[in-house]
Amino acid sequence: MQARKKVLIVAPYVTFPDEPGANRFITIAKMLSQKHDVTLVTSRFCHILKSRRIRSKNLDGISVIFLDEPGYKLNVGFERLKSHHVFCRNFEKFILENHFKYDLVYSAYPLIKTNYILGKMKEKLNFKLVIDIQDIWPESIFGPMPFLSNNFGKLILFPISRYANQAYAYADALVAVSETYINRADVNQLDSKYKEVVYIGADSLHFNLKSDKLHREKIMATYIGTMAGSYDLETIVRASTICKDQVEIQFIGTGPHEERLKKLNSELGGYVNFRGTLPYDQAMMSLKCSDIAINPIVSTAQQSITNKLSDYFCCGLPILSCQENLEVKQLLASGGGVHYQSGNFKDLAQKLILLAEDRVKLSRMSNINKKIAQEFFLREKSYMKIICLVERLLR
Known part of the structure; x- marks a missing residue:
């Protein structure tokens, strides 16, 4: 020994x-x-x-x-x-x-x-x-x-x-x-x-947490993380004005761009819910209760498999992503992700609306990402x- x-x-x-x-x-x-x-x-x-x-x-x-x-x-x-x-x-x-x-x-x-x-x-x-x-x-x-x-x-x-x-x-x-x-x-x-x-x-697969999703008319899309320069959050705020009838959007976290984003959100009608920083377990429960996760990393960023992507997979969520990293694209190409064009709020809004209208596809994407989480993220x-x-x- x-x-x-x-x-x-x-x-x-x-x-x-x-x-x-x-x-x-x-x-x-x-x-x-x-x-x-x-x-x-x-x-x-x-x-x-x-x-x-x-x-x-x-x-x-x-x-x-x-x-x-x-x-x-x-x-x-x-x-x-x-x-x-x-x-x-x-x-x-x-x-x-x-x-x-x-x-x-x-x-x-x-x-x-x-x-x-x-x-x-x-x-x-x-x-x-x-x-x-x-x-x-x-x-x-x-x-x-x-x-x-x-x-x-x-x-x-x-x-x-x-x-x-x-x-x-x-x-x-x-x-x-x-x-x-x-x-x-x-x-x-x-x-x-x-x-x-x-x-x-993650230490546990959050989709195993005991929590039933609410049967709501709109789907919930969530971004969790820092509100800073590597993340194109303005595009999400602008997209919210187009898909507001089908999609609720929430941001969990804080950062240097938070006040600017809140100001823009207010000017556009206030369709994004800024929830601030939450304790980890509470944040994961909010994620788990969402229908879609958004991964808005700007095209010039060098990030690859980030903390937020790990959390998204471990919550078994379908992922909407504009990240250009090849490794991330390959991981999402197995069926659990949809790519949108970075900086294009109309494209993001359209993709959100299409997913909101196809709950069967959302469920299928979720199951794919749960299997990926069990294999690679636990x-x-x-x-x-x-x-x-x-x-x-x-x-």
Whole structure:
């Protein structure tokens, strides 16, 4: 029987069970703690709530360490860069001042710098490094800042891309939330046994929650997530004026564009219901009670299989999507999704109306996505690939 090893999980953006979301790294920490001694290092600043955590958090069998940073209000801006700089400085101090005793580090990407720091110290401190890619930086900036997606923008961002490559290159193994991301990160062409694509997924399949959908005259379409630059939510608001007689639309979440969207919604008649940020279980129940989920990622965005897509699948919902990522399109092409043209509110409204008039098709799409969720998104099954990868490295 293998002796218990010491595993460090580094995840600056983690959310705890009493905060919105069901975080990937909490699940991984719990699974690994069954056989190993696990320490979780994260930020005292909660990214999703944009607030400082005052109290410590307890996770059974897991040591939790908070590192300070000043925090930020917007997801894109110099305030965030400054905050991350402070976090990384404190992280480096943590590594140097705490007698490093870990056999393996499982590290979230982003941040780039935390992974670069770990990579530079890996040989001296003698540990294995697994990098789990949640998002690809700097490429992800093309969504909220599409003017950087041209050749000139890529030239400007080239130094950051090179820095990212250096961080990726330190990994002994890679995990990613999509094939797109792992292909970007695999700069060393690792052996396939040290690469795993594991969707974000969920701890439970929400469509199994006991809740009957209301027999309403209109269908309910829902967007859940951040109201920010990578998401074309204005198109949904404009579409609501056309399909208002057949479709109710709700937004769950918040973000820097919320007030602007609310103003536009009010000017157009107020047909979108802004419900704000809800506790995760309540948000999933609202999703589960919906008829359609909307995935409005702008065409320039680099996101692939996102948190919201995982939630949509785990709620067994038909998905209306304008995302151009090939991997997402292939996943939805099995019959559980319908594509609409990004930025075209008339096309979105027409697709919503057609689905509202065909409840049989909606039911068929839902069943397809439930099967996909059972196969690829249930964490107790899909995350075993991560655990087995870690065990291979520890041996």
